[in-house]
Amino acid sequence: MNSRETDFLNFLGQTNQSPFLIDVNRAEGIYIYDKSGMVYMDMIAGVAVNNIGHNHPKVVKALKDQIDRHLHVMVYGEYIQDAQLNFAKSLTSILPPTLNSVYTVNSGTEANEAALKLAKRVTGRTELISFRGSYHGSTLGSLSVSGNEVKKQAFRPLLPDIRFLQFNSIVDLKYITEKTAGVIIETVQGDAGVRIPDSNFLKALRNRCNEMGAQLIFDEIQCGMGRTGKLFAFEHFGVVPDILTLGKALGGGMPIGALVSSKEKLWEFTYEPMLGHITTFGGHPVICAAGAACLDILKNEINLEEVERLGQLLESLLSKNKEILEIRRIGMLFAFDMESFERVEKVVKRGMEKGLISFWFLSHPYSFRLSPPLNISEEEIRKAGKIILESIQETKD
Numbered sequence: 001m002n003s004r005e006t007d008f009l010n011f012l013g014q015t016n017q018s019p020f021l022i023d024v025n026r027a028e029g030i031y032i033y034d035k036s037g038m039v040y041m042d043m044i045a046g047v048a049v050n051n052i053g054h055n056h057p058k059v060v061k062a063l064k065d066q067i068d069r070h071l072h073v074m075v076y077g078e079y080i081q082d083a084q085l086n087f088a089k090s091l092t093s094i095l096p097p098t099l100n101s102v103y104t105v106n107s108g109t110e111a112n113e114a115a116l117k118l119a120k121r122v123t124g125r126t127e128l129i130s131f132r133g134s135y136h137g138s139t140l141g142s143l144s145v146s147g148n149e150v151k152k153q154a155f156r157p158l159l160p161d162i163r164f165l166q167f168n169s170i171v172d173l174k175y176i177t178e179k180t181a182g183v184i185i186e187t188v189q190g191d192a193g194v195r196i197p198d199s200n201f202l203k204a205l206r207n208r209c210n211e212m213g214a215q216l217i218f219d220e221i222q223c224g225m226g227r228t229g230k231l232f233a234f235e236h237f238g239v240v241p242d243i244l245t246l247g248k249a250l251g252g253g254m255p256i257g258a259l260v261s262s263k264e265k266l267w268e269f270t271y272e273p274m275l276g277h278i279t280t281f282g283g284h285p286v287i288c289a290a291g292a293a294c295l296d297i298l299k300n301e302i303n304l305e306e307v308e309r310l311g312q313l314l315e316s317l318l319s320k321n322k323e324i325l326e327i328r329r330i331g332m333l334f335a336f337d338m339e340s341f342e343r344v345e346k347v348v349k350r351g352m353e354k355g356l357i358s359f360w361f362l363s364h365p366y367s368f369r370l371s372p373p374l375n376i377s378e379e380e381i382r383k384a385g386k387i388i389l390e391s392i393q394e395t396k397d
Contacts, residue, residue, distance in 0.1 A: 004023055004035075005021050005023075008021065020352065020357075022034050022038075022040065022352075022357075023035045023036070026055075027042070027054035027055055028053075028054050028055050029053045029054060029055075029373070029375075030042055030043075030045075030053055030054070030372060030373045030375075030376050030380060031054070032054070032357070038355065039355055040352070040355050040356065040357050041355060041356045041357065041372075041380065041383070041384055041387070042054065042357050042372070042373070043356055043357055043358055043370050043371075043372045043384050044357050044358055044359045044369065044370065044371055044372070045249075045371050045372055045373050046253075047222075047248070047359065047371065048190070048222045048223075048227055048248050048249060048333070048371040049248045049249055049253065050249070050253055050373055051225050051226055051227060051249035051294075051298070051302075051373060051374045052249075052252055052294055052297045052298065052301075052302065052373065052374065052375060053373040053375050054253065054373075055253070056252060056253075056293075056294075056297060058293045058296065058297055059252040059253060059254075059290050059293045059294060059297070061293070062289040062290055062292065062293035063254070063286055063289060063290055065289065066083055066285055066286045066289035067286060069285075070285060071284075071285065071286060072281065072284060072285070073285070075278065075279070075280050076104070076278065076279045076280070076281075076282045076283045077278070077283075081283070081285050081288075082285075083285035083286070083288040083289040083292065084104060084283045084285065084288045086288070086289075086292045087102070087104065087288040087289075087291045087292040087295070088101075088102040088104070090292050090295045090296065091246075091258065091260070091291075091295060092260070094231055094232075094295070094299065095232070095244070095260065096240045098240060098242075098262055099240070099241075099244055099260045099261065099262070100262055100263055101260070101261060101262060101263040101265075101266045102258055102259070102260050103258070103259040103260075103261075103266055103269075103277070103282075104256065104257075104258055104282050104283035104288060104291075105256075105257040105258065105259060105279050105282040105283075106255055106256065106257060106279065106281055106282050106284075107137075107247055107255055107256070107257045108137060108219075108221035108222075108245065108246070108247025108248055108257045109136070109137025109138060109139050109142045109221075109247075109257070110139070110257050110279070110282070111221065111245040111246065111247055111257035111258055111259045112136045112137050112141070112142045112145075112184065112217075112219060112221070112245050113137075113139055113141045113142055114245075114259045114277050115182070115184065115217045115219075115243045115245050115259055116128060116141050116142075116145065116182065116184065116217075117141075117269075117276070117277055118182075118215070118243060118259065118261065118265060118266070118268065118269070118277070119181045119182025119184075119214075119215040119217060119243065120181045120182070121268045121269065121276060122181075122215055122265050122268055123180075123181045123182070123213060123214065123215060124181075125178075125179060125180060125181035125214075126160075126161045126179075126181060127161045127162075127163065127177075127179045127180045127181055128144075128145055128159070128161065128162050128163075128180075128181060128182055128183075128184065129162075129163050129164075129165060129175065129176055129180055129182070129183040129184070129214075130145040130146070130147065130162065130163075130164055130165075130183075130184050130185070131147065131164060131165050131166070131167040131185055131186075131189075132147045132164050132165070132166055132167055133147045133167050133189050133191075133192030133195060133363065134146055134147040134164075134167070134184075134185070134186055134189060134191075134192070134219075135147070135148065135186070135189075135190060135191035135192070135362070135363065136184060136186070136219055136221075137221075138151075140155065140158060140159065141159055143155060143158060144158035144159035144162055145159075145162060145184050147164060147192070147363070148191070148362065148363045151362065151363075163175060167185075167189060167192070167195060167197065168195070168197050168198055168201050169201070170200065170201055170204045173204055173205055173208045174208075176205075176208045176209060176212050176214055177212055178212055178213065180209075180212055180214040181214065181215065182214060182215040182216070182217050182243070183205065183209055183214055183215070183216055183217065184217040184219060185197075185205070185216075185217070185218060185219065186218075186219045186220075186222070186223065187202075187218045187219070187220050187223055187224075187232075187233035187234050187237070188222075188223040188228060188233050188330055188333065190222040190223060190333070190361075191222075191361050191362050191363045191364070192361070192363050192364055193328060193335040193337070193361050193363070193364030193367045193369075194328040194329065194330065194333055194334065194335035194369070195328070196328065196330050197237070199236075199237045199238065199239075202234075202237045202239045203237070203238070203239055205239070206239045206240075209242070215242045215243055216241045216242050216243070217241060217242070217243040217244075217245065218233075218234055218241035218243070218244050218245070219245050220232055220233055220234070220244060220245065220246055221245055221246060221247040221248050221257070222248055222333075222371075223330075223333060224246050224248075224249070224250075225246065225248070225249035225250055225294075225298060226249070226298050226302050226304060226307060226331070226374050227249065227331055227332060227333050227371065227374070228330045228331035228332075228333060229304050229305075229307045229308035229311065229330065229331030229332070230304060230331070231298065231299075231304070232244075233330070236330070242261060242262075242265070243259065243260070243261045243265070244258075244259075244260040244261070245257070245258070245259055245260075246258040246260065249294070250291055250294065250295075251287055251290050251291050251294060252290045252291065252293055252294030252297070253290070253294075254286070254287045254290040254291070255287065256287050256288075256290075256291050257282075301375070302374050302375060304331075307331050307332055307374050308331055310332070310376065310378060310381050311329055311330075311331050311332045311334070312329075313378065313381055313382075313385075314332075314334070314370070314381050314384065314385055315327050315329050315334070317381075317382070317385035317386075317389070318336060318385055318388060318389065320389075321389055321392055323338055323339070323343070323392050323396075324336050324337065324338065324392075325337045325338060325339065332370075332371060332372055332374060332376075333371055334369060334370040334371070335361065335364065335367045335368075335369055336367055336368050336369075336370070337366060337367045338366055338367065338368070339366065340366055341360070341365040341366050343366070343395075344360055344365065344366055344367065344368045345360070346395040347368060347388070347391050347392050347395055348360060348368055350391040350394055350395045351387060351388060351391040354387050354390065354391060355387070356384060356387045356388065356391070358370055358388070370384075372384070
């Protein structure tokens with residue numbers, strides 16, 4: 001282990017005992033360049049963050065322009081700032097009319113925390129419903145409505161009055177009652193291994209929430225912003241939530257989250273009590289400038305039909321290998337099942353040695369995941385497929 005790696009492990013809090021330890025020098029497009037001169041195809045995009053690639057020049061320009069004007073000037077919600085306003089107008093312009101107001105926060109998990117609070121505030125109820133296999137973040141509220149019991153056990157007690165239903169089970173929707181404040185669901189489950197719901201299930205969920213007066217929250221932190229071949233995953237299913245949460249790719253590589261609902265519902269945070277939700281750095285002008293630039297790129301430069309076509313192409317290339325037991329994909333969000341975690345680990349590590357970054361799922365360890373930048377080329381897709389197939393072949397026992 002070199003001194004850089006030792007310093008990294010000693011001075012920074014760690015999330016696992018075996019980090020990748022790529023010593024990053026710079027990143028551009030779909031590539032990361034390390035300090036030894038190694039070039040990596042980033043086929044995970046920071047876990048569905050860099051949907052428009054690394055260091056997009058329009059995002060960089062927007063950041064520099066805003067930095068020249070001003071940084072933080074006041075806690076969220078007090079001053080009129082161009083960057084915040086432009087971002088909110090741009091985001092709501094591509095959403096249904098009922099999702100017409102944006103509360104900008106610092107991360108996806110913070111957006112989910114705010115969404116849970118809003119559901120309780122709007123309804124005056126306390127019960128929250130989520131789904132088995134879900135992942136909504138690591139703060140206590142978000143963790144409380146996440147389905148991975150192993151990840152939760154060390155941090156109990158968590159929020160009370162939480163119920164988990166079976167994902168994609170219409171029968172289980174009977175447990176949504178007049179006691180339910182909100183139902184939170186990933187429109188496409190990410191960490192569970194890319195679980196795509198049936199359209200009839202989501203429509204039945206929408207109807208049940210309407211009947212019971214419960215708020216329907218779609219968490220599109222991972223599956224939103226073009227990742228599924230639509231700007232928002234709910235567009236595939238013809239169902240609109242009461243509350244939408246976004247993050248990850250929304251900032252073009254900068255940290256951001258957004259709670260989106262109607263103006264009337266978000267107004268509930270302003271009284272009884274005042275400052276019902278508050279953030280110091282949410283809506284930071286530099287971050288909002290990056291977010292607005294990212295939205296412009298997604299609207300005008302990303303061909304969503306190509307996202308689906310190239311996603312299909314990569315799926316077809318990798319489906320030829322018999323060690324890949326199942327593929328679940330929507331747009332460019334992929335899960336590839338193999339026989340064991342050990343097999344997945346070997347393939348991921350060999351791919352990295354060959355200059356390709358993939359990853360695994362916390363809650364579905366016998367799959368490897370891909371979520372490449374959406375502006376990847378066909379040539380790069382074919383190259384990535386070749387490297388992955390070689391990595392599988394080269395790590396056979």
